[in-house]
Amino acid sequence: MNVNNPGISLIYRLELANSVTTFAKVASLVGVTGGDIIAVDVIRVSQDIVVRDVTINVSNRDHGKRISDMLNSEPGIRVVAVSDRTFLVHLGGKLEVSPKIQIKNRDDLSRVYTPHVARICEAIRDDVSKAYQLTIKRNTVAVVSDGTAVLGLGDIGPYAAMPVMEGKAMLFKQFAGIDAFPICLDTKDPDEIVRIVKSIAPAFGGINLEDIGSPRCFAIEEQLRKELDIPVFHDDQHGTAVVLLAGLINATKLVKKDLSDLKVVIVGIGAAGVACTKMMLAAGVTNIIGVTLEGILHRGKDYDIPAWNWYKEHTNPANVQGTLADAIVDADVFIGVSGPGVLKPEHIQKMARDPIVFAMANPTPEITPEEAAPYVRVMATGRSDYPNQINNVLCFPGIFKGALNARASTINEEMKLAAAHAIASSIKDEELTEDYIIPSVFNQSVVEKVADAVSKAAYESGVARREIHHTDNY
Ligand SMILES: NC(=O)C1=CN([C@@H]2O[C@H](COP(=O)(O)OP(=O)(O)OC[C@H]3O[C@@H](n4cnc5c(N)ncnc54)[C@H](O)[C@@H]3O)[C@@H](O)[C@H]2O)C=CC1
Numbered sequence: 001m002n003v004n005n006p007g008i009s010l011i012y013r014l015e016l017a018n019s020v021t022t023f024a025k026v027a028s029l030v031g032v033t034g035g036d037i038i039a040v041d042v043i044r045v046s047q048d049i050v051v052r053d054v055t056i057n058v059s060n061r062d063h064g065k066r067i068s069d070m071l072n073s074e075p076g077i078r079v080v081a082v083s084d085r086t087f088l089v090h091l092g093g094k095l096e097v098s099p100k101i102q103i104k105n106r107d108d109l110s111r112v113y114t115p116h117v118a119r120i121c122e123a124i125r126d127d128v129s130k131a132y133q134l135t136i137k138r139n140t141v142a143v144v145s146d147g148t149a150v151l152g153l154g155d156i157g158p159y160a161a162m163p164v165m166e167g168k169a170m171l172f173k174q175f176a177g178i179d180a181f182p183i184c185l186d187t188k189d190p191d192e193i194v195r196i197v198k199s200i201a202p203a204f205g206g207i208n209l210e211d212i213g214s215p216r217c218f219a220i221e222e223q224l225r226k227e228l229d230i231p232v233f234h235d236d237q238h239g240t241a242v243v244l245l246a247g248l249i250n251a252t253k254l255v256k257k258d259l260s261d262l263k264v265v266i267v268g269i270g271a272a273g274v275a276c277t278k279m280m281l282a283a284g285v286t287n288i289i290g291v292t293l294e295g296i297l298h299r300g301k302d303y304d305i306p307a308w309n310w311y312k313e314h315t316n317p318a319n320v321q322g323t324l325a326d327a328i329v330d331a332d333v334f335i336g337v338s339g340p341g342v343l344k345p346e347h348i349q350k351m352a353r354d355p356i357v358f359a360m361a362n363p364t365p366e367i368t369p370e371e372a373a374p375y376v377r378v379m380a381t382g383r384s385d386y387p388n389q390i391n392n393v394l395c396f397p398g399i400f401k402g403a404l405n406a407r408a409s410t411i412n413e414e415m416k417l418a419a420a421h422a423i424a425s426s427i428k429d430e431e432l433t434e435d436y437i438i439p440s441v442f443n444q445s446v447v448e449k450v451a452d453a454v455s456k457a458a459y460e461s462g463v464a465r466r467e468i469h470h471t472d473n474y
């Protein structure tokens, strides 16, 4: 698998002239150019012509174009169209709104809509908490982005951010049964974002902030948490940190090291980096060194970013200065939440025994598993196509499900720690291996475990608002 191009699959619609060529010829030409045919469908057959859709895995778009040109230049073969399967799954967007009941007659109509809906409106007007019982609020989350830090692609804007937010909404529904709306805002102004999110909050049981770049994300989340009485959770901060901690708990168990003895180097001190650091400190890690594009964060310098000034005071106990090459010496763990290619094999060679490397940048990690393999003991990425996927998708469905079930007013530290331990404990000690430190996203029991643990933590920490046996339906 070429890490820069995760499995591009192209469908070539080919018109083959029966008297001139055969499908066997096509297969051999594709094989010669390194394409991998994975499916063939017959679309139309006539006496002279056969039209086939041939699905071919290619290593990148140029490779796909070379195959197309080569086929087109062959007598008897015409490439009618080439479509990218990934684009096809996004055609028209990935979501729709679907009603829970059908309106079959006037009687139904008058209940779901006017006149009888008015009684429901009045009930909520008289007791606003009934919005949880009588509207979508109780099971609905807004996935809000301004498109400024979309995956590791950077500030690509609200239109380009939509496919990711639609994807997050799909994951909410599929993994936790939560209805989520993708909402991409055409503003980067923190005050305006806060105002808009507050204004739309009545419809939602929770707000999942997504891919809002640092340092703006910190103030936006803090303000919204203060002003709203529903959970506001910046997924890139806390979802990432929860899953990172789960992976770290299991990886250190495997290599027989204690969290409190670790030296951890983390590159990319943005939304994910700051939150991962806070979570590790809360879990008992004491020696963490943060590396930015300007080098190691240390107490000899004042930074323009308040989060970095906080950072230098709470990390780097030996006040090391320099670059990643200086920080990485004798480190037990490398965590990357920055961008492609930051970590080199030479860096890993300088780490302590049994190096743990979590290269979590998406879509292209700080080092590929192939490059790291000879030197690393435990390797994880944020991607779905390698073992050990450390990705916030393991957290946000379950943590919101637990919070919504408890009707929690917030998602607090206790709930996040409970989620991390629930994810980690999904793998039994005897099941742990280098390639299995974190459960699969498709392990349905993880969401349930996380939701139960989070809900329990919400009750125990006093932020749950739902009475468990609620029978009042009107
Ligand atoms: N696996 C997962 O679940 C998650 C992965 N990520 C990945 O982490 C990365 C950062 O995401 P956010 O923190 O949300 O973005 P952000 O924009 O808030 O922060 C990124 C930080 O990394 C720094 N950075 C970029 N390249 C660097 C380099 N070569 N060396 C040092 N610092 C560098 C930037 O200056 C910035 O401070 C992205 O690639 C994203 O895809 C983020 C959230 C979840």
Ligand SMILES: CC(=O)C(=O)O
Binding pocket: 149, 150, 151, 152, 211, 235, 236, 361, 362, 382, 391, 392, 393
């Ligand atoms: C996984 C995720 O949220 C990110 O890479 O931004």
Ligand SMILES: [Mg+2]
Binding pocket: 151, 210, 211, 235, 236
């Ligand atoms: Mg994200």
